[in-house]
Amino acid sequence: MSSPIDDRRTMINSSENRGHGVEKAPDSAAGGGQNAGPAFDIRIAADGTWYHEGAPIRRLAIAKLFATVLTRDDNGDYWLVTPAEKGRIEVEDAPFVAVELTIEGDGPGRILRFRTNLDHQVEVGRDHPIRVAHDSATGEPRPYVRVKEGLEALIVRSVYYQLVEVAEPHAGRIGVWSKNTFHPLDQDS
Incomplete structure:
Protein backbone atom coordinates (compact mmCIF):
# COMPACT_ATOMS: atom_id res chain seq x y z
CA MET A 1 0.00 0.00 0.00
CA GLU A 92 14.13 30.80 3.68
CA ASP A 93 11.76 33.22 5.44
CA ALA A 94 8.11 32.26 5.93
CA PRO A 95 6.41 29.28 4.29
CA PHE A 96 3.62 31.43 2.83
CA VAL A 97 3.26 34.87 1.30
CA ALA A 98 0.22 37.12 1.84
CA VAL A 99 -0.49 38.43 -1.66
CA GLU A 100 -3.93 40.03 -1.34
CA LEU A 101 -5.87 41.97 1.30
CA THR A 102 -9.62 42.49 1.59
CA ILE A 103 -10.89 45.11 4.02
CA GLU A 104 -14.47 45.00 5.31
CA GLY A 105 -15.85 47.72 7.60
CA ASP A 106 -14.19 50.40 9.72
CA GLY A 107 -12.78 50.91 13.19
CA PRO A 108 -12.26 48.11 15.73
CA GLY A 109 -14.91 45.90 14.11
CA ARG A 110 -13.16 45.98 10.72
CA ILE A 111 -12.21 42.62 9.24
CA LEU A 112 -8.88 42.27 7.45
CA ARG A 113 -8.66 39.13 5.30
CA PHE A 114 -5.48 37.98 3.58
CA ARG A 115 -5.16 35.49 0.73
CA THR A 116 -1.84 33.67 0.55
CA ASN A 117 0.08 32.44 -2.46
CA LEU A 118 -1.44 28.98 -1.77
CA ASP A 119 -4.97 30.40 -1.47
CA HIS A 120 -5.27 30.21 2.34
CA GLN A 121 -7.86 32.70 3.57
CA VAL A 122 -6.75 34.26 6.87
CA GLU A 123 -8.91 36.66 8.90
CA VAL A 124 -6.71 38.77 11.14
CA GLY A 125 -7.67 38.58 14.82
CA ARG A 126 -6.54 37.06 18.12
CA ASP A 127 -5.75 33.67 16.55
CA HIS A 128 -4.19 35.20 13.43
CA PRO A 129 -2.24 38.28 14.57
CA ILE A 130 -0.04 40.53 12.47
CA ARG A 131 3.58 40.71 13.60
CA VAL A 132 6.06 43.25 12.26
CA ALA A 133 9.78 42.60 12.61
CA HIS A 134 12.20 45.42 11.78
CA ASP A 135 15.66 45.11 10.27
CA SER A 136 18.08 46.24 12.98
CA ALA A 137 20.36 48.00 10.48
CA THR A 138 17.81 49.69 8.21
CA GLY A 139 14.64 49.76 10.31
CA GLU A 140 12.75 48.36 7.30
CA PRO A 141 9.60 46.48 8.33
CA ARG A 142 9.07 42.75 7.66
CA PRO A 143 5.34 42.14 8.34
CA TYR A 144 3.87 38.68 8.89
CA VAL A 145 0.46 37.20 9.65
CA ARG A 146 -0.03 33.88 11.43
CA VAL A 147 -1.69 31.38 9.10
CA LYS A 148 -1.82 28.51 11.59
CA GLU A 149 0.09 27.54 14.71
CA GLY A 150 3.81 28.02 14.06
CA LEU A 151 3.35 29.01 10.41
CA GLU A 152 3.30 32.57 9.08
CA ALA A 153 2.91 34.37 5.79
CA LEU A 154 5.20 37.24 4.84
CA ILE A 155 3.00 40.18 3.83
CA VAL A 156 4.22 41.50 0.46
CA ARG A 157 5.13 45.18 0.29
CA SER A 158 2.14 46.29 -1.81
CA VAL A 159 -0.27 44.61 0.62
CA TYR A 160 1.58 46.10 3.60
CA TYR A 161 1.07 49.55 2.05
CA GLN A 162 -2.68 48.83 2.00
CA LEU A 163 -2.47 48.15 5.74
CA VAL A 164 -0.58 51.39 6.31
CA GLU A 165 -3.37 53.29 4.50
CA VAL A 166 -5.92 52.17 7.12
CA ALA A 167 -3.56 52.42 10.12
CA GLU A 168 -4.52 54.62 13.03
CA PRO A 169 -3.13 55.58 16.42
CA HIS A 170 -4.12 53.59 19.51
CA ALA A 171 -2.51 53.56 22.97
CA GLY A 172 0.61 55.36 21.71
CA ARG A 173 1.12 52.98 18.75
CA ILE A 174 0.23 53.03 15.05
CA GLY A 175 -1.55 49.97 13.75
CA VAL A 176 -4.69 48.39 12.39
CA TRP A 177 -7.87 46.96 13.88
CA SER A 178 -9.38 43.64 12.86
CA LYS A 179 -12.07 41.69 14.71
CA ASN A 180 -11.76 44.05 17.71
CA THR A 181 -8.03 43.36 18.10
CA PHE A 182 -5.37 46.04 17.56
CA HIS A 183 -2.24 45.03 15.63
CA PRO A 184 0.70 47.48 15.87
CA LEU A 185 2.62 48.15 12.65
CA ASP A 186 5.26 50.45 14.13
CA GLN A 187 8.36 49.61 16.15
CA ASP A 188 7.87 49.15 19.86
CA SER A 189 9.98 51.86 21.47
Whole structure:
Protein backbone atom coordinates (compact mmCIF):
# COMPACT_ATOMS: atom_id res chain seq x y z
CA MET A 1 0.00 0.00 0.00
CA SER A 2 1.41 3.41 -0.88
CA SER A 3 1.93 6.21 1.63
CA PRO A 4 0.73 9.82 1.22
CA ILE A 5 4.27 10.92 0.28
CA ASP A 6 4.52 8.04 -2.22
CA ASP A 7 1.27 9.27 -3.78
CA ARG A 8 2.70 12.80 -3.90
CA ARG A 9 5.90 11.42 -5.44
CA THR A 10 3.82 9.98 -8.26
CA MET A 11 2.14 13.36 -8.81
CA ILE A 12 5.43 15.27 -8.62
CA ASN A 13 7.03 12.90 -11.09
CA SER A 14 4.45 13.86 -13.68
CA SER A 15 5.81 14.91 -17.06
CA GLU A 16 6.38 18.54 -16.00
CA ASN A 17 8.22 17.63 -12.78
CA ARG A 18 9.86 14.31 -13.72
CA GLY A 19 12.87 13.48 -11.59
CA HIS A 20 11.84 15.66 -8.65
CA GLY A 21 10.51 13.02 -6.26
CA VAL A 22 10.77 12.81 -2.49
CA GLU A 23 12.86 10.15 -0.81
CA LYS A 24 10.99 7.92 1.60
CA ALA A 25 11.96 8.42 5.23
CA PRO A 26 13.14 5.39 7.19
CA ASP A 27 10.37 3.72 9.20
CA SER A 28 12.01 4.92 12.43
CA ALA A 29 11.36 8.53 11.39
CA ALA A 30 7.62 8.18 11.00
CA GLY A 31 6.78 8.14 14.67
CA GLY A 32 9.99 9.56 16.11
CA GLY A 33 10.64 12.74 18.00
CA GLN A 34 10.86 16.21 16.48
CA ASN A 35 14.46 15.64 15.33
CA ALA A 36 13.77 12.26 13.72
CA GLY A 37 13.62 11.89 9.99
CA PRO A 38 15.74 12.84 7.02
CA ALA A 39 15.89 16.17 5.28
CA PHE A 40 13.79 16.19 2.13
CA ASP A 41 15.34 18.17 -0.71
CA ILE A 42 12.49 20.67 -0.58
CA ARG A 43 12.92 24.40 -0.11
CA ILE A 44 10.45 27.26 0.16
CA ALA A 45 12.07 30.44 -1.17
CA ALA A 46 11.49 33.85 0.40
CA ASP A 47 9.05 34.68 -2.42
CA GLY A 48 6.91 31.62 -1.55
CA THR A 49 8.05 29.42 -4.44
CA TRP A 50 8.38 25.74 -3.52
CA TYR A 51 11.40 23.86 -4.94
CA HIS A 52 12.37 20.21 -5.04
CA GLU A 53 15.92 19.19 -5.94
CA GLY A 54 16.54 22.77 -7.07
CA ALA A 55 13.65 22.93 -9.54
CA PRO A 56 10.42 24.84 -8.88
CA ILE A 57 7.33 22.76 -8.19
CA ARG A 58 5.20 24.10 -11.02
CA ARG A 59 1.91 22.51 -10.08
CA LEU A 60 0.20 24.67 -7.45
CA ALA A 61 -1.88 21.68 -6.37
CA ILE A 62 1.29 19.84 -5.29
CA ALA A 63 2.55 22.78 -3.20
CA LYS A 64 -0.91 23.07 -1.63
CA LEU A 65 -0.88 19.36 -0.83
CA PHE A 66 2.53 19.60 0.83
CA ALA A 67 1.36 22.66 2.79
CA THR A 68 -1.38 20.57 4.42
CA VAL A 69 1.28 18.48 6.18
CA LEU A 70 3.72 21.31 6.93
CA THR A 71 4.57 21.93 10.59
CA ARG A 72 7.19 23.82 12.58
CA ASP A 73 8.79 22.51 15.76
CA ASP A 74 9.89 24.37 18.89
CA ASN A 75 13.42 24.73 17.46
CA GLY A 76 12.09 26.57 14.42
CA ASP A 77 12.65 23.67 12.01
CA TYR A 78 10.04 23.00 9.32
CA TRP A 79 8.78 19.47 8.63
CA LEU A 80 6.51 17.65 6.24
CA VAL A 81 4.74 15.11 8.46
CA THR A 82 2.33 12.36 7.48
CA PRO A 83 1.35 9.28 9.48
CA ALA A 84 3.89 7.30 7.43
CA GLU A 85 6.79 9.71 6.88
CA LYS A 86 8.52 12.77 8.22
CA GLY A 87 11.21 14.96 6.69
CA ARG A 88 12.78 18.33 7.37
CA ILE A 89 12.59 21.02 4.70
CA GLU A 90 14.27 24.42 4.29
CA VAL A 91 12.22 27.61 4.55
CA GLU A 92 14.13 30.80 3.68
CA ASP A 93 11.76 33.22 5.44
CA ALA A 94 8.11 32.26 5.93
CA PRO A 95 6.41 29.28 4.29
CA PHE A 96 3.62 31.43 2.83
CA VAL A 97 3.26 34.87 1.30
CA ALA A 98 0.22 37.12 1.84
CA VAL A 99 -0.49 38.43 -1.66
CA GLU A 100 -3.93 40.03 -1.34
CA LEU A 101 -5.87 41.97 1.30
CA THR A 102 -9.62 42.49 1.59
CA ILE A 103 -10.89 45.11 4.02
CA GLU A 104 -14.47 45.00 5.31
CA GLY A 105 -15.85 47.72 7.60
CA ASP A 106 -14.19 50.40 9.72
CA GLY A 107 -12.78 50.91 13.19
CA PRO A 108 -12.26 48.11 15.73
CA GLY A 109 -14.91 45.90 14.11
CA ARG A 110 -13.16 45.98 10.72
CA ILE A 111 -12.21 42.62 9.24
CA LEU A 112 -8.88 42.27 7.45
CA ARG A 113 -8.66 39.13 5.30
CA PHE A 114 -5.48 37.98 3.58
CA ARG A 115 -5.16 35.49 0.73
CA THR A 116 -1.84 33.67 0.55
CA ASN A 117 0.08 32.44 -2.46
CA LEU A 118 -1.44 28.98 -1.77
CA ASP A 119 -4.97 30.40 -1.47
CA HIS A 120 -5.27 30.21 2.34
CA GLN A 121 -7.86 32.70 3.57
CA VAL A 122 -6.75 34.26 6.87
CA GLU A 123 -8.91 36.66 8.90
CA VAL A 124 -6.71 38.77 11.14
CA GLY A 125 -7.67 38.58 14.82
CA ARG A 126 -6.54 37.06 18.12
CA ASP A 127 -5.75 33.67 16.55
CA HIS A 128 -4.19 35.20 13.43
CA PRO A 129 -2.24 38.28 14.57
CA ILE A 130 -0.04 40.53 12.47
CA ARG A 131 3.58 40.71 13.60
CA VAL A 132 6.06 43.25 12.26
CA ALA A 133 9.78 42.60 12.61
CA HIS A 134 12.20 45.42 11.78
CA ASP A 135 15.66 45.11 10.27
CA SER A 136 18.08 46.24 12.98
CA ALA A 137 20.36 48.00 10.48
CA THR A 138 17.81 49.69 8.21
CA GLY A 139 14.64 49.76 10.31
CA GLU A 140 12.75 48.36 7.30
CA PRO A 141 9.60 46.48 8.33
CA ARG A 142 9.07 42.75 7.66
CA PRO A 143 5.34 42.14 8.34
CA TYR A 144 3.87 38.68 8.89
CA VAL A 145 0.46 37.20 9.65
CA ARG A 146 -0.03 33.88 11.43
CA VAL A 147 -1.69 31.38 9.10
CA LYS A 148 -1.82 28.51 11.59
CA GLU A 149 0.09 27.54 14.71
CA GLY A 150 3.81 28.02 14.06
CA LEU A 151 3.35 29.01 10.41
CA GLU A 152 3.30 32.57 9.08
CA ALA A 153 2.91 34.37 5.79
CA LEU A 154 5.20 37.24 4.84
CA ILE A 155 3.00 40.18 3.83
CA VAL A 156 4.22 41.50 0.46
CA ARG A 157 5.13 45.18 0.29
CA SER A 158 2.14 46.29 -1.81
CA VAL A 159 -0.27 44.61 0.62
CA TYR A 160 1.58 46.10 3.60
CA TYR A 161 1.07 49.55 2.05
CA GLN A 162 -2.68 48.83 2.00
CA LEU A 163 -2.47 48.15 5.74
CA VAL A 164 -0.58 51.39 6.31
CA GLU A 165 -3.37 53.29 4.50
CA VAL A 166 -5.92 52.17 7.12
CA ALA A 167 -3.56 52.42 10.12
CA GLU A 168 -4.52 54.62 13.03
CA PRO A 169 -3.13 55.58 16.42
CA HIS A 170 -4.12 53.59 19.51
CA ALA A 171 -2.51 53.56 22.97
CA GLY A 172 0.61 55.36 21.71
CA ARG A 173 1.12 52.98 18.75
CA ILE A 174 0.23 53.03 15.05
CA GLY A 175 -1.55 49.97 13.75
CA VAL A 176 -4.69 48.39 12.39
CA TRP A 177 -7.87 46.96 13.88
CA SER A 178 -9.38 43.64 12.86
CA LYS A 179 -12.07 41.69 14.71
CA ASN A 180 -11.76 44.05 17.71
CA THR A 181 -8.03 43.36 18.10
CA PHE A 182 -5.37 46.04 17.56
CA HIS A 183 -2.24 45.03 15.63
CA PRO A 184 0.70 47.48 15.87
CA LEU A 185 2.62 48.15 12.65
CA ASP A 186 5.26 50.45 14.13
CA GLN A 187 8.36 49.61 16.15
CA ASP A 188 7.87 49.15 19.86
CA SER A 189 9.98 51.86 21.47
